Amino acid sequence: MKYTLMIHETAEGFAQREDAAHQKAYWEGTMAYVEAIRAAGVLVTGAGLMPPDRATSVSWRDGKRHVQDGPFAESRHQLGGLFIIDVESLDVALEWAARFPRRPGLIVEVRPNLAAD
Amino acid sequence: MAQGDDAQIEAIVRRSRGRLLAWLAARSGDIGAAQDALGDALIDALESWRSAGIPENPEAWLLTVARRRMIDAHRRTSVRQAFATRTLVDEATSVPEEGAEFPDDRLRLMFVCAHPAIDSSARTPLMLQVVLGLEVARIAPAFATTASTLAQRLVRAKNKIRDARIAWSVPALAELPERLEAVLEAIYGAYVCEERCAGMAEHARTLARLMADWMPEEPEVLGLLALLLHCEARHAAGEDHLGRFVPLFAQDPAQWDAGLQQEADGLLAVAAREQRPGRFQLEAAIQSVHARRRISGRIDWSAIDTLYQGLLQSWPTLGARIAYAAALEHISGVPAAMRALGSLAAQDVRDFAPYWAVLAHLQEKAGEQDKARASWLEAARCTDSASTRQWLMARAVQSGDRQR
Numbered sequence: 001m002k003y004t005l006m007i008h009e010t011a012e013g014f015a016q017r018e019d020a021a022h023q024k025a026y027w028e029g030t031m032a033y034v035e036a037i038r039a040a041g042v043l044v045t046g047a048g049l050m051p052p053d054r055a056t057s058v059s060w061r062d063g064k065r066h067v068q069d070g071p072f073a074e075s076r077h078q079l080g081g082l083f084i085i086d087v088e089s090l091d092v093a094l095e096w097a098a099r100f101p102r103r104p105g106l107i108v109e110v111r112p113n114l115a116a117d
Numbered sequence: 118m119a120q121g122d123d124a125q126i127e128a129i130v131r132r133s134r135g136r137l138l139a140w141l142a143a144r145s146g147d148i149g150a151a152q153d154a155l156g157d158a159l160i161d162a163l164e165s166w167r168s169a170g171i172p173e174n175p176e177a178w179l180l181t182v183a184r185r186r187m188i189d190a191h192r193r194t195s196v197r198q199a200f201a202t203r204t205l206v207d208e209a210t211s212v213p214e215e216g217a218e219f220p221d222d223r224l225r226l227m228f229v230c231a232h233p234a235i236d237s238s239a240r241t242p243l244m245l246q247v248v249l250g251l252e253v254a255r256i257a258p259a260f261a262t263t264a265s266t267l268a269q270r271l272v273r274a275k276n277k278i279r280d281a282r283i284a285w286s287v288p289a290l291a292e293l294p295e296r297l298e299a300v301l302e303a304i305y306g307a308y309v310c311e312e313r314c315a316g317m318a319e320h321a322r323t324l325a326r327l328m329a330d331w332m333p334e335e336p337e338v339l340g341l342l343a344l345l346l347h348c349e350a351r352h353a354a355g356e357d358h359l360g361r362f363v364p365l366f367a368q369d370p371a372q373w374d375a376g377l378q379q380e381a382d383g384l385l386a387v388a389a390r391e392q393r394p395g396r397f398q399l400e401a402a403i404q405s406v407h408a409r410r411r412i413s414g415r416i417d418w419s420a421i422d423t424l425y426q427g428l429l430q431s432w433p434t435l436g437a438r439i440a441y442a443a444a445l446e447h448i449s450g451v452p453a454a455m456r457a458l459g460s461l462a463a464q465d466v467r468d469f470a471p472y473w474a475v476l477a478h479l480q481e482k483a484g485e486q487d488k489a490r491a492s493w494l495e496a497a498r499c500t501d502s503a504s505t506r507q508w509l510m511a512r513a514v515q516s517g518d519r520q521r
Contacts, residue, residue: 053273054280056234069234069277 002044002086002113003093008077008103027100030081036108037083037096046083077107084113123247126166128158129175134250137179139222141187143285148275150245151185158183176219190249208467223248224331225285227324229301232283239274240299242267244512248327249320259307259314266307297332300396301341304328308345318352318496321345335386343381344387347404350377362508370411389446396432403440418447435465443475451482470499474509482517490516 016022037043052071053086073109083098088094090110099109134155141151158179172178229235230243242260245251257267277283287298296494307510308321332338354372382405388398403424411464442457455488458476466472476490493513497506 050280054277056281069236088486 001088003090004061004111005085005093005097005100006079006081006109006111007081007100008105008107009080009103009111010078012081013079013106017051017102024041026101026103029103033100036099037085039108041065042085042087042092044084044086046081048081049066049079051080052078071094077105123163123167124417125171129171130162133160133176133179134159135223136221137176137183137220137246138247138250139226140219140225141179141183142224143222145187146282146285147187147279149279150190150274151183154190155179157186170437171430179218181186185221188294188326191248219514221331227300227328227375228287229278229283229285229298231303232278233296233299234281234283235274235277236270239270241305241310243271243274244303244305244324245320246271249323251320256314259317260312261313274369281389297335297337298396300308300328301337304341305344305397312505318345318349322349334391336391336393336394337397340389340395341399343384343401344379344404345379347382347383347401347408350381352409356504359399362502362504364508365407373408373411375411377409378405379503380406381405394427396428399428399432400437403428418444422448435461435469438471439466439471439475444479451479454479455483468499470496470505472496472508474501477512477516481519486516486519 007077010014016026034043034046037046052060057070059068059072064083083096085093085096087096090112095108097110100106100108129136133458138148138151138155141155144147145151146303161182162179166172166175221253226248227244230247231240235243238260242253242256245256246253251389253268253271254264256265260267262270283393287293297518304324307317307324311318311321322342322345325338325345328335328338328344351368351372353374354368355363355365356371381401384406385398387400403421406420406424421444425437425444428437429441439458440455445454445457454475455464458472458479461472473492477489480486480489480492490513493509493516497509497513500506
């Protein structure tokens with residue numbers, strides 16, 4: 001069964017990507033996780049995302065398209081990346097979610113994918 | 118090659134800076150890197166040209182040096198940029214040869230600055246910085262912010278352009294009307310900052326004239342320039358010899374610049390041939406009716422009524438709704454004008470000086486001197502211009518006197 005793991009971080013977490021003191025550990029941690037998940041044969045696909053200040057949102061209001069700078073919601077936690085994995089149960093998906101390298105404000109949302117037809 | 122003197126070099130820089138930056142930015146996608154590289158190239162130029170003289174094609178010289186610096190800088194990038202997008206500076210992108218004119222990419226740059234994915238509060242300052250080469254410290258006061266806050270906002274916008282890879286093209290026909298409107302609104306956004314920062318209106322006119330050069334067949338482009346020229350035509354009359362504010366109805370038409378008004382009307386006539394009305398053509402046409410007072414001695418309120426109705430149907434901005442309310446006094450009387458003001462949402466108008474000024478004027482006409490006085494004071498509270506504030510305070514005093 002496929003699950004999507006949505007990795008959320010706070011601004012502090014995103015900042016570690018650029019910060020000399022933390023970036024090596026940040027990226028090595030991510031790369032190690034990707035290697036592990038691949039080696040286990042459960043990875044369908046994944047993507048790292050640029051921080052929310054590079055986001056653009058498209059919405060519809062009164063029949064008109066609106067394009068605006070920024071993520072859809074101004075919240076502390078923003079999506080930083082996602083993985084789609086294929087595992088036997090939610091418990092296994094949660095294990096993988098818990099294995100993601102810890103960083104400030106980390107929340108991993110796990111959601112089952114709709115079955116493809 | 119003449120020995121380069123500083124005045125000559127400065128003139129070359131001023132003339133070419135925007136075009137050079139646009140060329141480098143359009144090919145790399147990275148405005149910030151282009152600004153850094155060009156800045157360094159200009160320093161090199163000053164050193165080299167002072168002694169060795171100004172080269173035959175100074176712009177090609179600057180482009181070559183700046184481009185080389187950009188390529189070198191990219192090669193030195195650190196770990197994090199390995200995860201970032203690749204540069205578009207391609208070894209194969211050649212600098213135009215000696216003598217050849219290099220293309221003007223500033224129009225593309227204007228569309229990028231006003232792209233919907235760019236924070237709307239960054240668009241106007243970004244245009245001023247990258248197309249006109251203005252210093253952030255000079256721009257910031259116009260937007261009621263500090264230089265460092267504005268600098269950060271602009272860096273964010275430029276990073277977004279680079280990293281999200283905003284397209285560097287003049288939009289396709291289907292998107293053009295909406296995208297062009299955003300560009301013109303951003304230019305107009307500079308004009309309205311004149312109260313906070315003198316000189317902004319002139320920068321807006323410069324950008325509007327450039328747009329008219331680049332897109333002479335677009336009626337809204339001509340409409341915006343016509344609007345700005347009409348406003349400029351009345352500039353001298355808007356201040357008396359002591360620098361005090363003079364409102365439109367009290368201005369002496371003999372002080373208006375007839376040449377500018379004629380130029381503006383000429384542009385409107387050309388625009389009208391396209392039969393594609395728009396916000397700026399309508400706003401300019403309204404100003405054109407006011408300008409006719411110079412010739413006829415009166416204002417054609419019926420024409421103004423028609424124009425505002427057209428404008429507000431599609432572009433009901435706060436400023437236009439309040440201006441229409443003011444005109445309604447002459448079209449339908451004070452009660453109708455008051456009703457129009459009353460239809461505006463309180464939170465939208467609370468800090469908007471023109472609302473309070475029009476309300477005060479109408480309250481005076483209705484004999485409500487105490488309310489008028491309070492409204493004049495509110496208008497004074499909300500205005501950025503010292504001379505306008507003085508005029509408003511004087512009206513408040515007059516209302517107070519009439520009360521007794």
